[in-house]
Amino acid sequence: MIDVLVGLLLIAGAGFVMIAAIGIVRLPDLLTRMHASTKAGTLGALLVMAGLGLYVGSAEVVSKVVATSLFLLLTAPIAAHMIGRAHARIMQKLKD
Secondary structure (H helix, E strand, O other): HHHHHHHHHHHHHHHHHHHHHHHHHHHOOOOHHHHHHHHHHHHOOOOHHHHHHHHHHOOHHHHHHHHHHHHHHHHHHHHHHHHHHHHHHHHHHHHH
């Protein structure tokens, strides 16, 4: 039963990462690409790491999965915000 759940988590995570990659390639501008990469990419990575933590199950791996997940959840929105802010500033300077 655990193997089925791990498989579903890994497949769902890989699917979201693939959706993020397609969004980066196909979407028209920086802000929509950034949205696709941070939302779907973060969710995909979290699902893959949850599957890893569930599969291995040791306290050491689970603690690393939790730490990595928290790091990802804290840094991805900040990085996206800074990229969007830099883009807005560049576009403003181009208008002036």
